[in-house]
Amino acid sequence: MxxxxxxxxxxxxxxxxxxxxxxxxxxxxxxxxxxxVLRFSLFIGFLYFLIQGTNGLAGYSGNQAIFFFxxxxxxxxxxxxxxxxVYRFRPKIISGDFDLTLVKPTNALFVSLLGxxxxxxxxxxxxxxxxxxxxxxxxxxxxxxxxxxxxxxxNGFLIAAAFHIAVLAxxxxxxxxxxxxxxxxxxxxxxxxxxxxxxxxxxxxxTYLIPVGIMITFPAKALMGLVSGxxxxxxxxxxxxxxxxxxxxxxxxxxxxxxxxx
Amino acid sequence: MNKYFQIFKISFQEEFTYKINFxxxxxxxxxxxxxxxxxxxxxxxxxxxxxxxxxxAKIMTYIFTLIIVRSIVLSARAVDVSSDVAEGNLSNYLIRxxxxxxxxxxxxxASKVLNLFFAAGEFAILFVILKPPFFFQTNxxxxxxxxxxxxxxxxxxxxxxxxxxxVPFWAPELGWGSQFLVIIVMLEFLSGAVFPIDILPGVYQxxxxxxxxxxxIFFPVQVYLGKITGMSLIQGFVxxxxxxxxxxxAMRYVWSRxxxxxxxxxx
Numbered sequence: 394m395x396x397x398x399x400x401x402x403x404x405x406x407x408x409x410x411x412x413x414x415x416x417x418x419x420x421x422x423x424x425x426x427x428x429x430v431l432r433f434s435l436f437i438g439f440l441y442f443l444i445q446g447t448n449g450l451a452g453y454s455g456n457q458a459i460f461f462f463x464x465x466x467x468x469x470x471x472x473x474x475x476x477x478x479v480y481r482f483r484p485k486i487i488s489g490d491f492d493l494t495l496v497k498p499t500n501a502l503f504v505s506l507l508g509x510x511x512x513x514x515x516x517x518x519x520x521x522x523x524x525x526x527x528x529x530x531x532x533x534x535x536x537x538x539x540x541x542x543x544x545x546x547x548n549g550f551l552i553a554a555a556f557h558i559a560v561l562a563x564x565x566x567x568x569x570x571x572x573x574x575x576x577x578x579x580x581x582x583x584x585x586x587x588x589x590x591x592x593x594x595x596x597x598x599x600t601y602l603i604p605v606g607i608m609i610t611f612p613a614k615a616l617m618g619l620v621s622g623x624x625x626x627x628x629x630x631x632x633x634x635x636x637x638x639x640x641x642x643x644x645x646x647x648x649x650x651x652x653x654x655x
Numbered sequence: 656m657n658k659y660f661q662i663f664k665i666s667f668q669e670e671f672t673y674k675i676n677f678x679x680x681x682x683x684x685x686x687x688x689x690x691x692x693x694x695x696x697x698x699x700x701x702x703x704x705x706x707x708x709x710x711x712a713k714i715m716t717y718i719f720t721l722i723i724v725r726s727i728v729l730s731a732r733a734v735d736v737s738s739d740v741a742e743g744n745l746s747n748y749l750i751r752x753x754x755x756x757x758x759x760x761x762x763x764x765a766s767k768v769l770n771l772f773f774a775a776g777e778f779a780i781l782f783v784i785l786k787p788p789f790f791f792q793t794n795x796x797x798x799x800x801x802x803x804x805x806x807x808x809x810x811x812x813x814x815x816x817x818x819x820x821x822v823p824f825w826a827p828e829l830g831w832g833s834q835f836l837v838i839i840v841m842l843e844f845l846s847g848a849v850f851p852i853d854i855l856p857g858v859y860q861x862x863x864x865x866x867x868x869x870x871x872i873f874f875p876v877q878v879y880l881g882k883i884t885g886m887s888l889i890q891g892f893v894x895x896x897x898x899x900x901x902x903x904x905a906m907r908y909v910w911s912r913x914x915x916x917x918x919x920x921x922x
Contacts, residue, residue: 418828420829420832424829425836428832428840431836432839432840432844435844439849439850442855442856443854446707446854447698450694451697567675572680573679575683576683579686579687583686583689585690590693590697
């Protein structure tokens with residue numbers, strides 16, 4: 394409990410600093426916020442006109458397709474909000490500034506992963522939650538479906554955390570990959586649409602090996618009552634397994650760390 | 656001319672410095688194509704289906720042609736110009752006996768040649784694996800029109816990139832923000848790289864087609880498909896040329912004003 398309080402305070406301090414930096418550049422904040430809102434709006438517009446012309450997608454109705462996209466955004470934006478520090482990690486390794494993180498009396502993974510929430514996404518999360526809640530309410534889900542949905546959203550967030558930890562570990566092990574985090578973003582972009590649109594073996598790979606399907610499609614399906622109890626248990630198991638393996642990978646990577654500075 | 660050839664050679668070799676980095680960049684491009692391919696494959700899964708004026712062969716040709724057109728038009732090293740301006744590194748180039756625009760254009764060409772080479776390989780591999788119905792353009796006049804559209808697309812993109820990269824002259828902190836808004840978001844959606852513009856209703860199509868973005872991807876691909884002919888083709892080229900000229904003149908003007916403001920922050 395004491396440690397939880399300690400790290401909550403650290404997170405609050407780091408986030409406050411991060412917010413101060415971003416809010417100090419209001420015009421830049423406006424550009425990025427406009428870009429994110431525009432990207433979201435343009436894609437929703439594309440989905441709307443697409444489904445108008447095709448009368449559905451992979452057996453799903455227009456509302457369902459849009460709900461899949463909203464859930465994708467929810468998981469994606471929540472991950473970006475909490476894990477924004479991962480995008481700033483590689484320059485620290487190259488410059489040797491990661492040494493300064495290691496010598497501090499805080500867990501290096503905690504600071505590298507959660508060391509500064511994204512102020513821009515702070516503004517986009519509330520309307521996104523409202524839009525997702527509204528779109529989900531159109532399916533008149535049962536209490537159990539809603540519970541499964543929330544459980545799988547949390548599970549999806551844990552898988553996203555596992556991905557980000559793996560990206561951090563890769564950033565230590567190899568300096569050659571500039572944009573490992575962007576590869577993760579490209580992989581999760583497969584989840585903009587229900588994974589049913591992909592043929593096998595791509596569908597299987599995306600569901601179980603690179604569990605984008607479990608992260609994004611399954612929560613949406615759970616709300617629609619399309620996922621069984623067994624499917625939910627398997628999803629939770631894969632989520633926990635992914636997190637466990639990512640921690641092991643991080644610990645392995647730390648042992649390989651060679652500082653770039655003296 | 657020799658100095659630009661040397662720049663081309665060095666730039667070409669520089670791309671191979673971080674080989675894994677380059678390979679992952681190409682992998683990312685392939686991921687984007689795969690998502691788009693499966694989306695439209697699902698929509699056109701029913702035999703003989705026609706939607707938005709496309710049949711399966713035409714839409715698959717659109718997607719696969721995107722691989723080549725994107726690699727030629729949208730691969731550009733000139734995205735680094737804004738950081739040169741913001742960090743004061745522009746000073747290094749201003750004192751050199753060469754045109755800054757020609758320097759970056761040469762580097763862009765080197766990047767495009769390399770990306771085209773790899774895109775051709777990706778095209779071949781994906782073609783063998785996915786076996787899409789593909790329309791090969793055999794009309795030489797249509798193909799030449801396609802090449803001309805590509806050249807104009809390259810010029811439009813180069814000028815647009817430089818105009819956006821000039822923002823840091825006045826606001827160094829907005830370098831990446833302005834690129835994100837215009838190049839990453841607006842260009843991706845409005846150029847036809849995510850979806851063909853003609854799936855939009857008429858009034859929205861007209862608005863988008865009056866902008867320069869669709870003339871970078873959508874227009875060249877439609878020319879290749881033979882979907883734009885006769886007066887529409889001429890009209891498209893007139894608009895494309897007008898945008899290329901207008902953006903070039905805007906680029907020269909904005910840069911001349913920007914250089915007067917330039918203070919080499921960070922040096």
